[in-house]
Amino acid sequence: MGDMTRAEFRDAVRFHLDDKQSLSTAELNRYINMAYIHVAQPHIYQHREFLVETVEVFGGTLENIPFTETTIEDGASFDHLVNGASPTDPGKFLSLISITLIEGSVVATFPLLATASRKPLRPISPWEWEGIQIPSGTVRPSFYTMWDRIIYFDTIPPATDSCLIRWWGEPRVADFNDDAEVTVLPSMWDDTIIVGAVWRGWRALGEFGKASLAKDEFMRLIREGPDYMGVEARHRMARHSVEEFGSMPNSVGSRG
Amino acid sequence: MGILTQADFRDTIRFHLNSNKALTVTELDRFLNQAYTHVCMPQLYQHRELRFEYLRVGDGASNILDIDDAQLGTDVAKLWNSHAQAVGDDVPLAADMRLLSVESVTVLDATDITHPVPLAGITRYPVRPIDHEHEASQTHTDTGAASVISTYAIVGRQIILDTVLEATQTAWVRLYLEPPKFVATTTDTTRINSYWDDVIVCGAAWKGSRYLSRFQQAEGFKQEFAGLIRDAVDYESLEARGRQVRFDVEDRSNQTRGSR
Numbered sequence: 001m002g003d004m005t006r007a008e009f010r011d012a013v014r015f016h017l018d019d020k021q022s023l024s025t026a027e028l029n030r031y032i033n034m035a036y037i038h039v040a041q042p043h044i045y046q047h048r049e050f051l052v053e054t055v056e057v058f059g060g061t062l063e064n065i066p067f068t069e070t071t072i073e074d075g076a077s078f079d080h081l082v083n084g085a086s087p088t089d090p091g092k093f094l095s096l097i098s099i100t101l102i103e104g105s106v107v108a109t110f111p112l113l114a115t116a117s118r119k120p121l122r123p124i125s126p127w128e129w130e131g132i133q134i135p136s137g138t139v140r141p142s143f144y145t146m147w148d149r150i151i152y153f154d155t156i157p158p159a160t161d162s163c164l165i166r167w168w169g170e171p172r173v174a175d176f177n178d179d180a181e182v183t184v185l186p187s188m189w190d191d192t193i194i195v196g197a198v199w200r201g202w203r204a205l206g207e208f209g210k211a212s213l214a215k216d217e218f219m220r221l222i223r224e225g226p227d228y229m230g231v232e233a234r235h236r237m238a239r240h241s242v243e244e245f246g247s248m249p250n251s252v253g254s255r256g
Numbered sequence: 257m258g259i260l261t262q263a264d265f266r267d268t269i270r271f272h273l274n275s276n277k278a279l280t281v282t283e284l285d286r287f288l289n290q291a292y293t294h295v296c297m298p299q300l301y302q303h304r305e306l307r308f309e310y311l312r313v314g315d316g317a318s319n320i321l322d323i324d325d326a327q328l329g330t331d332v333a334k335l336w337n338s339h340a341q342a343v344g345d346d347v348p349l350a351a352d353m354r355l356l357s358v359e360s361v362t363v364l365d366a367t368d369i370t371h372p373v374p375l376a377g378i379t380r381y382p383v384r385p386i387d388h389e390h391e392a393s394q395t396h397t398d399t400g401a402a403s404v405i406s407t408y409a410i411v412g413r414q415i416i417l418d419t420v421l422e423a424t425q426t427a428w429v430r431l432y433l434e435p436p437k438f439v440a441t442t443t444d445t446t447r448i449n450s451y452w453d454d455v456i457v458c459g460a461a462w463k464g465s466r467y468l469s470r471f472q473q474a475e476g477f478k479q480e481f482a483g484l485i486r487d488a489v490d491y492e493s494l495e496a497r498g499r500q501v502r503f504d505v506e507d508r509s510n511q512t513r514g515s516r
Contacts, residue, residue, distance in 0.1 A: 022275070023271075024267075024271075026264070026267065027267070027268060027271055030260065030264065030268055033259060034453065034454040037259070037450050037451055037453075037454075038451065038454070041451055041489075042491070042494055043488075043489035043491075043493075043494050062374055062376070063374065063375060063376050064372050064374070066338060066372060068338040069257075069338070070338075092449075092450070094449070094491055095491035095492075095494050095495055096491075096495050097495075123495060125496075126359075126360070126430075127360065127382075130360060130362055130380075130382040131382055133379065133380065134375040134376045134377065134378070135376065135377065136376050136377030137376075146304075146495075147307060147309070147430060148304060148307040148308070148309070148337055148338050148372075149304060149338040150338060150372045152375075155376075156376050168491075168494075170449075170450065200454065203272075203458070203476070203477070203480055204268070204271055204272045204461075206272075206274070206473050206476070208476035208479075208480075211476075211480070215483075
């Protein structure tokens with residue numbers, strides 16, 4: 001989580017805005033929240049902290065799952081996992097990452113059965129899905145798509161199966177509503193949020209030249225943000241390269 | 257849904273307009289609604305939250321589906337959106353019924369259908385969109401048989417099918433409807449994602465500055481508004497990139513397996 005509280009953010013943002021006293025507390029809070037929401041968007045940066053896992057048992061009667069505000073964000077129907085914890089309110093849904101079928105295991109809550117057979121389902125577009133005839137009776141699905149907030153499969157999954165849904169969320173804590181609150185993001189993002197709020201502040205004050213410079217700085221900080229998943233991917237690539245090198249003739253791996 | 261309430265929007269829009277005390281609440285709400293309506297246009301951004309499905313059972317006599325406000329108002333129970341109402345609740349808000357655009361039309365060989373549409377065992381036919389010039393050259397028929405509808409055209413507020421929709425069939429239309437505007441409930445928020453709060457503020461400030469004849473300021477806000485819309489990547493594009501990555505991984509994996 002971040003280091004700076006909302007009150008500290010406000011002080012810093014006001015100072016960046018030439019200490020303008022015409023800016024009310026409520027106005028500054030809005031700029032801070034807008035910047036926080038901006039950096040939380042998965043197309044801006046895929047934060048670990050906003051990755052949510054949801055597990056759901058199929059009913060054996062429908063080829064769709066309502067993945068709605070009622071069922072997801074109020075935690076009414078599903079069990080969720082965010083950063084290893086099971087919140088009752090996992091946050092706002094933004095975008096799907098993947099759906100995996102858990103075969104022959106009725107898993108309604110975390111932790112998932114380690115030995116369950118899994119099958120990743122392929123996402124298709126709503127238009128591709130419209131050409132598929134859904135058979136009567138239950139069959140394990142292969143594809144899914146989403147329209148509105150309903151996930152549609154290409155078959156009715158058996159009631160003995162479950163699914164693991166991974167998605168990007170925007171936790172409700174993004175709505176800073178307490179002066180003592182900090183962000184859920186690593187502290188390096190505090191600086192980015194300040195600059196994002198300053199951009200909005202200058203814009204509100206009609207100083208579009210300064211706003212543009214602040215926006216450029218905001219976008220640069222995002223581009224230069226440490227992409228931990230990218231670092232891990234590079235580690236994977238490097239390790240695979242080493243393993244492949246190891247299996248080559250005359251290499252260490254081929255000895256013996 | 258968004259985070260800023262109507263009261264928050266009014267405050268911040270007024271501040272963006274140099275804290276102009278002469279602006280009335282009605283004027284501020286007008287700028288707010290103009291900007292909100294603007295960002296909801298599907299050609300700018302296809303918001304998940306504004307996607308509806310609409311069911312219309314055929315009458316065996318007509319190939320035309322009216323989708324004007326009056327018809328959608330009459331068929332209110334046949335409209336559905338998970339953001340507008342809970343699952344199983346078939347009554348959207350009265351103000352939800354202004355059509356923005358039609359996404360797709362599918363014909364189902366069934367009539368007793370509820371939302372979200374269950375499709376197992378139901379034969380369905382995706383219908384291909386054509387433009388109204390092509391439609392004008394068609395001769396419409398009534399074959400009395402299901403499954404022969406193959407094209408539709410949008411002409412004004414009508415969907416014109418190439419043959420009659422039989423009484424045993426239902427047209428399942430996916431469409432975008434305009435969200436309800438802000439009226440007098442100051443705690444209302446937008447229906448769309450909170451990222452758009454910021455965009456709407458810029459849009460309202462652009463429209464307000466123009467109204468006050470501050471054209472240079474208006475241009476600044478307009479550029480900010482357009483820039484934020486350009487920067488918004490829709491989540492389906494993100495998901496599509498995920499699809500691509502996964503297919504690449506699976507393809508590579510299959511190649512590796514095959515070469516062993």
